[in-house]
Amino acid sequence: MNSTTNLFRCLLGLIVSVGSIEARQVTFKDPLSPRIANYAISVKLDAEKKMISGKEKLTWRNTSKDAIRELQFHLYLNAFKNTETTFMKESGGRSRDIGMPEGGWGWIDVTSMRTADGENLTPRIEFIHPDDDNEKDQTVFRVPLTKPVLPGRTIEVDIEFRALLPRIFARTGYYQNYFFVSQWFPKIGVYESAGQRYATKGQWNCHQYHATGEFYADYGTYDVDMTVPKDYVVGATGVLQRVQDNSDGTKTVFHRAEDVHDFAWTASASFVDMTEQWRHVKIRVLMQPQRVHQAQRYFQAAKATLEYFDKHVGQYPYPNLTIVDPAYGGFGSGGMEYPTLITAGSFWGLGPELKFAELVTEHEFGHQYWYGMVGNNEFEEAWLDEGINSYYEVRIMNETYGDRTSVADLPGFQIGDLENSRMSYTSMRNPKICPVFTNSWEFKQGGYGNLVYQKAAIFMTTLDRLIGRAVMDTVMKTYFNRWKFKHPCSRDFIDVVNEIVPKYHGDRFGKDLNWFFDQVLYGTDVCDYELTRIRNIEIQKPIGVFDRNGKKVTAASRRDTTGSRLFESSVVASRLGEVKMPTSVLVHFDNGEEVWESWDGQSRWVEFKYRRPEKIVWAKVDPDTVLTIDINWMNNSCTTEPAGAPIWKYTVKFLFWLQNILQLAAMIG
Amino acid sequence: MNVVSIFTFALKRATAERRMLVLLYVINVIVAAVLALAFRSVLISGFGFTMATSELMQGLNFNTFQEFMLKHGAEVGVIFSQIGWYALLYIIINTLLAGGILATLREKETRFTVREFFAGCVTYFFRFFRLFLLFGILLILLAVIWMVVLGALFSAVTAGGSSEVPYIVWTVVTVILFFVPLMVLLVIADYAKVGTVLSNTHAMVRAAWRSAKFVFRNFLKVMSLQLLMLLVPIALFIIYVWLDLSIGMTTVTTILVMFVIQQIFILTRVWTRVFFFSGELELYSALQPRR
Incomplete structure (x- = not known):
């Protein structure tokens, strides 16, 4: 090799390297x-x-x-x-x-x-x-x-x-x-x-x-x-x-x-390449050819999610997002997040009544924030990305597609995303199997998804409802801005909660909210409040012999001749689980009046007593369903007049379908 | 008589047997009501005094449903596990009733009496029961053979596919390919009963064989009539679904209204059974004169 050749090669190398430097687009002038x-x-x-x-x-x-x-x-x-x-x-x-x-x-x-x-x-x-x-x-x-x-x-x-x-x-x-x-x-x-x-x-x-x-x-x-x-x-x-x-x-x-x-x-040789724009973000969808008609669902879900995060958390700084529709036979690659690229999942013929494509797009995009920008250790504290992200998934899905219809909206059968998350946790055979705060690989007996994703999502929803949406948004924005492009741990998140919440609520929740995370994040206990009993006892006139003005007077009738009635009524609410949360009890009387009672939720049970002319008709503990972490909502209410119509409705439905099945079987007979 | 006139005749004939229809309907209600009332007891004990039931009025509230099933799924499971046994019981009851229905339909001029109806039931029960066993075995054989054949075909067509579309298309094709021979088999079973009543034979294997020959020799007419008659229950079902979606069951009044509509629909399903027998009896009589 002679010197001229070497010089030529050096020059060529310089041109190529300069060319590649020039060709390289810098996304961020200042590193993030x-x-x-x-x-x-x-x-x-x-x-x-x-x-x-x-x-x-x-x-x-x-x-x-x-x-x-x-x-x-x-x-x-x-x-x-x-x-x-x-x-x-x-x-x-x-x-x-x-x-x-x-x-x-x-x-x-x-x-x-x-x-x-x-x-x-x-x-x-x-x-x-x-x-x-x-x-x-x-x-x-x-x-x-x-x-x-x-x-x-x-x-x-x-x-x-x-x-x-x-x-x-x-x-x-x-x-x-x-x-x-x-x-x-x-x-x-x-x-x-x-x-x-x-x-x-x-x-x-x-x-x-x-x-x-x-x-x-x-x-x-x-x-x-x-x-x-x-x-x-x-x-x-x-x-x-x-x-x-x-x-x-x-x-x-x-x-x-x-x-x-x-x-x-x-x-892939099969991808159909489609793009749309949302503000500064170019959204690219790589679709399987047989599912091109589903691409709009990805675009719409991605735009709704971008909009939501932009408004409630912070800006998505990257200029693009790629959504990959996995091949048939490659579904194992679906539903996964990578920086600026996510894999979703759709199926030919599956209509928008089942919102799997939307849900997975929303969830995986959410990871651009919780995993992508806020880079927690997913091996050790997966709840910080999966749990927080699932909480946002519930928020966005329910606000975009309806509380009761955001997962499935079929005739006669509807499920919302919060219901879906709750089901995953409350239907666990043993919800105490493990704390959410556990190394991911140490969920040896299962429950990783139920706890890290769903329990975390519902305790975050409980926190949201306890402190209020506006304060929650402030917490999340602060956490995002403080920890983006860093590696926070659970303590860092709790510190932000403890810093923000007292600013808005004073000591309403105590000096900090460690008690909350100690129970739901680090603990395994369950939350279950129950409206145990309603009692209405009419106060009757005493009967018997009484001393009045030195004389013996016999009262024989308990009936009040004035026609007025008075009841000694009471409501008992109980804490069946070990988790203690502040809550309230709503008591409804037969004249339509309602009384709200506060309960710190600490004792095993609490009784509220009334002496009024009205009877209690029904009462509810946690009437606003703040405690989404409560594993049984059915026992949260009690009425003295149970409605027969719903029971009849489902009896009649059952009877009808059974009769149909029998007539179908009759074809063989 | 052509297929359309037989269809029209069967419509009138089935509708004319009002007392028999009521009797068959009552039997259906009684059998179903036993399990439905047990289901109601589970609902009452499960929901107790909670107000969560009110959530169920507007539709199937998933939270309430799921929490109910978590606590009482075992009891509901027991009820649902009984449905299979009830269906089997009802098949046997209908094996009994089929004799009465066909005997009644055969005597066009005679007025319906419960006594003669049950006399017909008893007369043909053991013969029809043997037919039931015979066709039950054939049905199982058909299912096994078809599942093996179609399963192999399905695997061959969908293996290593690059799209889910062939998978879905072949699933639909497979189901259709299963239901066509199933329908033919059930039609042969019906004509075997019709033939038995008309010729008063006791040789059931021969009756089944003769029925098969009849169906295949007159395949076009038999299946035309069958498909034409099938349009009636399909139309009734569409009307029912439309009413259900339009009315819903969200108030006490609509629950009551829908209950009445549902029971009318069940009555039409009972009528459909009589209607099919009536058409089949008429076609068989027309194409295969009584010996």
Whole structure:
């Protein structure tokens, strides 16, 4: 190689690099996040072999005060490697009721790992198992460094990897020509300094891939180019920079994402690419061809959700959002969130009466806030994203599609999202199985979804109704603004509640609301208030012999000749569960008058007594259904005059359908 | 007689047997009411004095329904598990009643009496019961064969699909392909009863065989009449659904109104059974003169 050639190559390299810098669009002039973990990845998809191979340059900044002597990485795809991985053992090869297809294994190998100085780290890679004793699990590795990364300094690591994608059943993989590629590249863990979240000393937080629970990573930038067959449509996290056609029948799609903590992409020859605009956000929907007619449902749900979050929480700063409609056979990738890209789910012929497409779009978009921008540790405190997000899901779904119809609106059968959430929690065989505040992988006896998503959603709704919507919105806005692009923990959220609520309510709820979270987040007890008894006793004139003015007077009749009647009435409300919440009791008299009684809910029972000419007709504890966390609403009311009509209504309906069934059977006789 | 005139005749004939219709309707009500009243008891004890029931007036309030089922699902389950046994009992009762219905319809000039009706029931019960067993076995065989054949066909067509559309289309096709032979089998069973009454045979296998031959030899006419008669209950059902959606059951008055409409609908379903027998009897008599 002569010097002219070298000079030419240098110039060409300079032109190319300058060109690529110019071509790269910067999304945010000022970074929104600390940008600790920054990646530049080139990945090539072999659509025939279902393999990917990639080169990754990681630039990691040590923001702690510690000298970092080792790095820890996730290799999530190894969760699908064999039956011995922690994920496969925990899940039994099933995820969200979808079984692993036969032979659909997946794996990832790091073929080379070097520092920018050229130090070969590959031989030092050592798999570790921070969460269990499973030595066969290869989803986390550590690599010791000869030169520590000093505080404030940066390390660059060049990694080469290749991976076989699994058949889709849990988030990632392929089905025919549909590829959904997530949790796919060697990804550095989070180094938590002493004092950050629960860390008492500086340490890596790098968990294995588990059957329940999700992920945790630092914010940064991602420059990713994906080489795929030319006829494939690609969707990915971040903003499309350019597309380059290659001579080998492939194309390379360049994306850049800023201030995100993950990168996912999808490619398929079948996608129908559709876009609409909402203010500054370009919404792109990648639809399966047979379901194009359902795309509007995604667009409408996404716009309604963007609008709602913008108004009630804060601005969505990214310029785009991609919604992926999973392929038939690839439903396991549906209903998942990644920064600026979500997977939803629809089904041909399924009408808008069943709002699954809307619900999943709303939920996964909500994660752009709770997971995406507010980056809690999903492994350890999943309620902070799933629970809070499910609470917003209930709010948005019910306000957009109706309290009673936001999940299903069929003739004679309707369900709202709050009802759906309550059902999931209240129908648990043992709602005391585990506190919501539990590591995701430690829900060994089940209940992860019921508690982390639904119980959290309904206790957040209870909090909302206790402190009022306006105060709740202030709490959530404060929490969002304070913790966006950071890693908060449960304590940080509670601290915000304790800071805001007394400003508006004084000491109405005590000096803080720790008592609330101690019960519903850290505790396992259930809340159940009951209206136990109504009693109306007419006060009658005494009879017998009485001394009056020195004489014996006999009164024989209990009847009051004046015609006036007086009742000694009472209502007893009880606390059947261990959870104590302030509540009220509404008492309704037969003249239509109503009396509201306050009850701090502390004692086992409380009795309210009245001496009035009217009888009590009915009474309700928690009449405004503030306590959505109450596991039984049916026992919250009691009446002295039970309505017979509803009973007759369902008896008559039952009789009619039974008669029909009998007549149908008569055809055989 | 052509199919349309037989259809018209059957309409009139079935409607003319008012006393028999009332009798059949009362039997239906009595059988169903036993379980319906048990269901009512569960509702009363389950809901007790709660006001949550008022939520059920405007529709099926999911919270109330779900909480009721959580507490009393076991009792409701017991009631629902009885429906199968009730259906079996009702099939046997109808095996008995079919003899009475056909004997009554056969005697066009004779006035209906309960005594003669039940005499007809008793006369044919054991013969019809044997037919029931025979066709029951055939029905199970048909179901098994069809499920194996259609299951294999379904798997072959939908395996490795790239879209859910073929899956849904083939599900519908499979159901239709199951119901067509089922309907033919039930029609043969009906004509076997009709043939038994008209020819007073005791050989039930032969009656079934003769009925099958009759149905297949006159397939077009038999199925035309069957489909034409089927339009009547379908039309009645559509009218009922329209009334149900229009009126609803949200007040005491509408509950009462709908109860009356529902019972009229059940009466029409009882009438439909008589109507079908009447048409089948007439067609059989016209195409296969009595020996």
